[in-house]
C-alpha cells in the first residue's frame with residue numbers, strides 16, 4: 001500500500017497545511033515500510049502528535065532522569081549529533097572531554113591517586129554496574145587462582161538493588177545474595193553481612209539512593225563490618241557503591257557523610273549522569289579507586305592520536321553528545337550550582353514529606369532527609385481500605401502526574417509504596433499543585449468506594 005501519491009515539486013510549493021496533506025488523512029504505517037517518501041514537516045508533526053500519548057515527562061515524578069533541559073544543552077547535543085564517542089582517533093577532543101569528566105568525578109569522590117585515575121562513560125548506571133561487577137569478578141578469580149582455590153562459585157551480596165544487578169548476576173553468571181529487609185528497615189544492615197558473605201564473595205554492592213525508597217545504605221558501617229569479617233575470616237571483600245543517584249547528591253549536600261573512595265574498601269563507584277548529574281539521557285559513569293582495581297584483561301585499546309587509548313565498555317558505537325553535555329553541566333554549574341540545585345530539591349522533598357505527614361491516611365517511610373530528594377510512603381491500614389495506592393496513581397494520572405506504586409522488596413513485599421522524586425525543574429509551585437491534587441484525590445477515593453482490584457479486572461474482561 002502506498003502511503004500516498006508521489007509528491008511533485010508543485011506539491012511542495014503549494015503545500016499549505018499539515019492536516020490537509022494526504023498522509024494526515026490516513027493512519028500512520030505500523031508494520032510495513034511505506035512505499036513512498038513524504039513531506040518531512042508533515043511526518044514530524046504527526047509523530048509529535050502521537051507522542052502526546054506519552055504524557056508530559058516533567059510531570060513524571062516516578063523517573064530519576066533529567067527532564068529539565070537547558071537550551072544550551074540542546075544546542076550542544078545538536079552540534080555533536082554526528083559524533084561517535086568510540087572514534088577516539090577521529091574525535092580526540094571528545095575523548096579528551098570524556099577523560100576530563102572522569103577526572104572531575106574521581107576528584108569529587110576522593111580517589112586517592114590523581115595520576116592513576118581510571119574510569120569511563122557508559123550508557124547509564126546499568127552498563128556501569130556491569131563493568132564494575134565484571135571487574136570485581138575478575139579480581140576475585142585472579143586472587144583465588146593465585147591461592148590455588150576453586151573459582152566456579154562467585155557471589156555478591158547486596159540489599160534491595162536496582163534490576164541491573166539482577167541482570168549482571170544472570171548475564172555474567174554470578175550468584176546474587178540479596179539480603180532481605182529486616183522489619184522496619186529499608187536497606188541492608190551491616191550486621192546482616194556476616195550471614196551472607198563467604199570466601200566466594202566477589203564484593204558487596206551498597207546502594208546510595210535506593211530505587212525503592214531513596215534511602216542511602218550505610219557504606220561506612222558496611223565497610224567496618226567487612227573489616228571485622230576480614231580480621232576474623234581472612235576474606236578481603238571489596239565494596240562497589242551503586243551511586244546512580246546518590247553519587248551526584250551526597251558530595252554536595254551531605255558533605256559529612258563518608259561513602260566514597262575515602263573509605264579504602266570502596267574500589268569502584270557508578271553513577272547516572274542522566275539522573276542527578278543533570279546531563280540528558282544516555283550517560284553514566286564508573287570510576288575505579290586506582291589502576292590496580294581494574295583488571296587489565298578487561299581493557300581493550302583503540303587508536304588515539306597516533307597511539308592507543310584504553311577502553312572498557314559493552315557497547316562500541318555510542319553518541320558523544322551526552323558526554324559533552326555532562327562536561328557542560330560540570331562547567332556551567334560548578335560546585336556552587338550543583339549544591340544549590342540539589343539543596344533546593346532536597347528542601348522541596350522535605351517540605352513534601354512534612355505535608356504528607358499531615359495526611360493521616362498516609363504513613364511516611366522516607367521523608368526526604370538523609371538520602372536523595374524524594375519521598376516514599378504507604379497507605380495506613382491498606383488491608384482494611386476500600387482502595388489502594390494503585391487507585392491513587394490512576395486518579396493522579398488524570399491531572400498528568402505520573403507517580404509509581406509498587407511493592408517493597410523481599411520480606412516486606414506485602415507493603416505497597418509510592419515514591420515521588422524531586423528533580424531539577426520540579427518547583428515548589430509544582431509541589432504545591434501536586435499536594436492539593438493528592439489531597440483531593442485521596443478524599444475522593446475515601447468518599448467514593450471503588451471496586452476492589454480483583455473485581456475491576458473481572459469487569460474489564
Ligand SMILES: *Cc1c(COP(=O)(O)O)cnc(C)c1O
Nearest residue numbers: 124125126162164211242244272
Ligand atoms: C537508575 C538506577 C540504576 C540504573 O541506571 P540507568 O542509568 O537507568 O541504567 C541502577 N541503580 C540504581 C540505584 C538506580 O537508581
